[in-house]
Each structure stands twice: as structure tokens, then as C-alpha cells.
Amino acid sequence: MRHRPLLLIADVLLFGLPGSATLGVPALNAQGTQFGVRQTVIAATNPAGPQPGLVHVPDSARRYPPTYWKSGLLIGGILGGALGLALGTAFCGLAESSRDCTGAALGGALMLGTSAGAVGALVGGLFPREPKQPAPEHSR
Secondary structure, eight states, X not given: OTTHHHHHHHHHHHHOOTTGGGGTXXXXXXXXXXXXXXXXXXXXOOTTOOOTTSOOOOGGGGOOOOBSHHHHHHHHHHHHHHHHHHHHHHHHHTSSSOOOOHHHHHHHHHHHHXXXXXXXXXXXXXXXXXXXXXXXXXXX
């Protein structure tokens, strides 16, 4: 409770006050013009056409080149889950009590598998993959 005033001051300094324009204190806005960033476009199709004031991003700019992120996720998740399962079982076996180690083993597999899968997906996303070529049609 004694840190509450400090947190309140940090909150006001970081995020500003509601209606802070009347106080002369600019509120921090990540999409505002003070950072040189234009308004973002919501990825929804507008049947009426582009709205004035919004930047139109063509569909070709929204596509990312293919990478190996799915393979990295799968490999990292499987290896991390297996390692977490082994570590959870080993550390539970070191305990003095004779309790069931299923929960510790599954918890270790889940925690390490999730984090290793995320790291694997990030690493796999660094490597570009060739786009799939359509299969040639054979004429009979």
C-alpha cells in the first residue's frame, strides 16, 4: 500500500490524465502525430471505398513472405515438451516424499514445450521458404 502514490504518479507521467489536453499536458499516444506515425488502417473491407484521412494499404502489402515458422514451432514444442517432461519427472523424483509425479511431469512439459515452441517459431520465422509452385499439368 505504501507504493500506491508512486504508482499513481508513474501512471500519470506515462499515460497522462483523462482530458489532459485542457491541462496543457500532452497524453502519450503511440499512434499520434507527435511520434511521426500516421493513423493505422483496420484490416476490414469498406464497401464505400477508402475513407478520407486513412492510409490505404493494398492487399499485396499485407502478405508476408513464407517462412519456416510452423516447422520451428513444431520442432521447438516437441523437443521442449520432451525435455520438460524429463526434467519434471527427474526433479519430482528427487523429492523426499513418495507422491505421484504425473502433475509435475505434465506441468514441466507444458511450460517448457510452450516456451520452446514460441522460440522455435521465432527462429523459424527468420528463414525464408520458397513459395509453393503449382504442379505442372500433364496433357494426355
